[in-house]
Amino acid sequence: MEAAAPSIPPGRVSSSATLGAAWGLWQFTSPTHTMPFDSVDGNSFPSNNRTTNDVPVLSPAPGPLYRLAPALGAVELTMRLLMDFLEVNLDTVDDQQHSAFCRSPRRSYVHQINRMDGWTRNLNTQLQLIRSMIDMDLNEATYATDYLVSTLQSQGSLAQRHHWWWHSQPAASGMLDRVQSLVQCHFQGLPFGPGVLTTHELHVPYDDVVLPLHIRTSCREADAEFVEDHFFATVHQIVEAWCCVMERQLDAAQAEVDLVLQRSSLASSSSLDDEPVEDLLQRVTRRYRWAGHCWEYLIDHISMLSEMDARDYLSLKFHLHGASGGQSVRLRQLTARIPHLLPWGPPLSYIDPFDPSELRHVVAVLSHVQANVTEIPLQAELVAMFHAHVSPSSDAVQMLQAVQMLENAVRRFYFGHQQLAIMVLGADASGTQELTVKALERGWKVCHRYLCVERAKEVMSKQLSDAQSSMLKGRIVRTRIDDAKLRHHNLVIATQDPSNDRGGGGQKMWQASVAPTSPMSTSRSCRSTPSSPSSSPFRAAFARSLSTHPPLASVQHTHALLSRDLNEVWPEFFQYDVPTAERYVLESLGLSPSEILDSQDNKDGVGSNVPTSCSQHHVNFGSNVHEFLVRVFSCLLPTTRPLVVVTSDAEFVSLTRQLATWTNSGECIVHQVPLQPFESFGTRVCYRVTSLRPHLVHVSAVYSNSQFRFPDVDIAPLADAIENVPMQLPRTSPALVVVGSGIKHCTAGPGLGFVVFPRNASWNRPVDTGWIAHVQDLQSPPTSLAPLEYNADVAFAVDSIEGNVAGEYITGHRAGTRASD
Structure with a gap:
């Protein structure tokens, strides 16, 4: 028995x-x-x-x-x-x-x-x-x-x-x-x-x-009758096997969903031995995403059949009709199951205000979410769940994302399989072959989208957009565009004025050499006033690219422009653009005092305010942040070996790699302060600096791996992304050096970094001089009679301050950005 x-x-x-x-x-x-x-x-x-x-x-x-x-x-x-x-x-x-x-x-x-x-x-x-x-x-x-x-x-x-x-x-x-x-x-x-x-x-x-x-x-095998029998059959057997695996993974996910529903229905709290609800939801999400990856694997797997000859493929297809591909019963059953992963149980309701941290509230929302429904009774609560970043709402949102990705993967599989069948059988196949193509077509055309979830995301997107101030959206680009339009307008007026001939020979400014039909022609009107509110403020930036292309003859004018008048842009760049960018950086860091403005009249009588100096700080620009990092250290390494550095254990890889290299060569001794716990990080850094009295301290305003930002009360406010994280740094610190990235946060693109340092400090000579160390060096290289000189505007270092930190090199990074690329 x-x-x-x-x-x-x-x-x-x-x-x-x-x-x-x-x-x-x-x-x-x-x-x-x-x-x-x-x-x-x-x-x-x-x-x-x-x-x-x-x-x-x-x-x-x-x-x-x-x-x-x-x-x-x-x-x-x-x-x-x-x-x-x-x-x-x-x-x-x-x-x-x-x-x-x-x-x-x-x-x-x-x-x-x-x-x-x-x-x-x-x-x-x-x-x-x-x-x-x-x-x-x-x-x-x-x-x-x-x-x-x-x-x-x-x-x-x-x-x-x-x-x-x-x-x-x-x-x-x-x-x-x-x-x-x-x-x-x-x-x-x-x-x-x-x-x-x-x-x-x-x-x-x-x-x-x-x-x-x-x-x-x-x-x-029966290769004598069907030469490709083994290859064709085994490929489909593997598909069937993985469909079975996905069925059992969905069974396990459903068992875990049942546990979550059971927990939500209990009035008392769960025991200590019970698995946390967050872990259950995360594992359900992982199983759904795993199933989506499995469908993506089947897309590539089934494409192996493209190696078969059409005649052999069709011979086997007739014998296996109803048992393979889109006609497989197991495959169709699995496909029909996926749109019914939601809702969770019968519809529930509640009378309390929605609490995204309350499990029964989240389960009530999920009990209404279903495919092909635009709105559900708890649509507002669904939007609130997407807004929340607390568990279990955040875990439920990830689960919804996984279900949507799984549904998309199923449709992609059927679409790819249909294209394979069309390639082999032809788009106008008849009989059983037509049934095969149509069955696969239904697999991706019958769409089961979670429209209520998509609508919730649309509502949340509009709410977030409305909450943003219109003045903060691209304000640097918008300001630069307005300035460029004004300068262009002034140049057009100056070009059209006969009294502005250069050298008295009738040669006007560079716009005069451009073909009349070119978008840059002086004959095109340029309005000095901003465009109407209904048009985009960025339209002017694309006006030339959207204009009609000039004729081929304008190439000669372009050559003349490049060979004769191109350098005219540099005075505008260095006299106006660079000081203006410097002013923006200082203002964003809270370091700019009352500026000295010179009202300069242009030849056409239009005035412009250009900042000429700042009494306390200077701004320098370079190709990346790492360039300034190396130059800062080169101020101290020749005279201080080993250089004692205090930093965190969560700095960006470009810094940690450089410090590791210097440590291996004996030039630095690095003391890392753990970033976590966040609450005490500032206090622990200050204590380490006080006890070690290092030569240099490096901290970040925002850490890329956790988005943790220093509280202002712990350490002097730091400069990360000058437009996204406004700072208010102390103006009197002689040992404060701020380095930041131009990418993304300054809307400046890659290949740009900036450094801010006190103007009146006594700087050591850096060993790494950079591209230009002194303006006079452009005339001739240094010799024994004319030694190497440093200009305070372009060279920087940090003096040792007795009893204090010699310098603070502060660089800022945010998730998804890197200044040194």
């Missing part, structure tokens, strides 16, 4: 979770008995697992192994493909009396090297999916029982090195080495191996789950 199966906790396995059912993946069989497999039955099951009644005894499998089993089967099927590509006769691999390399002749169009390239990429993706699946379920305390691990490796897998066919030809042995490297790479760090090609001491029961010997004895 058969013993009762042991009790297994809910959610660990499904009702049919047996080792036999784990391999019985397919419900159809082809006339050649190779695609798809029949389920395991009493007549074909291995004899050592039979009872006296000749019925197999199937033991319940733990949940993690139950979900892993069909994936391991897919790997064995993939190895069968490799045997086919290596010209190994699978009917005789277990019989050494026959030659393993006696396959029927291949079609002349088959290029095995192309198939091998696709096969290697295919196996690598499958192993990555398997590793991610194990990581989701791995429990260090229970993995031995979850996966029924043992010390026995597989003896029947085609991938085992001891099999004689791997040593029959050099190509086979070299390919196995590549396969082993892939398997070892993806299973690195796990407490057990897959049972093949790894050096782990423990392994999953590969032979009991996959039954590789049973596959080889019951699955026969």
